[in-house]
Amino acid sequence: MNDFFIRNKKITFLERPVSIEERQIADVMETYSKAHREQNLPLLISLFHKDARIDSFVAGGTVSLDEYIDVTRRTFSHLTRIVFRDLLIQVRDPNTAIVYGITCFPHPKGYPILWKRVWKLARKNGPWLIVESKYHADLKTLSTK
Numbered sequence: 001m002n003d004f005f006i007r008n009k010k011i012t013f014l015e016r017p018v019s020i021e022e023r024q025i026a027d028v029m030e031t032y033s034k035a036h037r038e039q040n041l042p043l044l045i046s047l048f049h050k051d052a053r054i055d056s057f058v059a060g061g062t063v064s065l066d067e068y069i070d071v072t073r074r075t076f077s078h079l080t081r082i083v084f085r086d087l088l089i090q091v092r093d094p095n096t097a098i099v100y101g102i103t104c105f106p107h108p109k110g111y112p113i114l115w116k117r118v119w120k121l122a123r124k125n126g127p128w129l130i131v132e133s134k135y136h137a138d139l140k141t142l143s144t145k
Contacts, residue, residue, distance in 0.1 A: 012085040021091045021128075025121055028128050029099060033084050039076045045069060049122065049129040057105075057115070057135065081106050084117075097121045097128065103135075 011033040017026040028047055035044035045065070048054070052065045059071045087101035099119040106112045120132040 011083075011087060014086050014088045017089055019091065021094070021097065022089045024128050025089050025091070025097050025099060026087075028121060028130070029084065029087055029101075029119070032130070033082075036076075036082050041069065041073060041076065044072065047130055049131045052130055053132050054130075055133050055135045062134075095123050 011030055013026065017023045031043065032047055034040070035047070048065050048068075050065060052068075053062050054065065054068045055061070056063050056068055056071055058075050059067060063071070083104040083106075085102050085104060087099055090098045090100070092098060097120075099121065101117050101119075103115045103117045104112045105114075115135045118134050119130050121128045122131045123129065
């Protein structure tokens with residue numbers, strides 16, 4: 001993997017977000033990346049719906065927001081170099097969107113760990129929020145809610 005992506009600490013998109021919805025969703029993902037870099041747990045939590053289901057590598061599976069907060073609080077210092085790259089936003093309807101991408105975690109003794117990742121975002125009379133995230137996911141594994 002190109003070391004640029006680790007040093008750069010920025011998020012990368014496969015296509016430039018164009019529509020208003022795409023730009024709003026891109027802002028959520030930029031903030032998600034920033035919250036990890038800055039270890040800002042309140043900012044990170046603000047991006048999730050209260051009933052979100054989140055795949056957590058550290059927790060070993062899919063967890064609730066409360067469980068995610070607990071495990072993230074304990075491991076945040078190790079996640080500052082996490083990178084989100086090659087994101088592709090697909091707005092499904094006015095209130096649902098899917099973001100495909102790759103999560104890169106630099107391993108201290110070798111090659112970085114890479115995961116395919118999918119985030120599902122929704123909005124209901126308010127801002128876009130992450131309602132679900134899955135590793136190694138495709139549309140069949142996301143909930144239909």
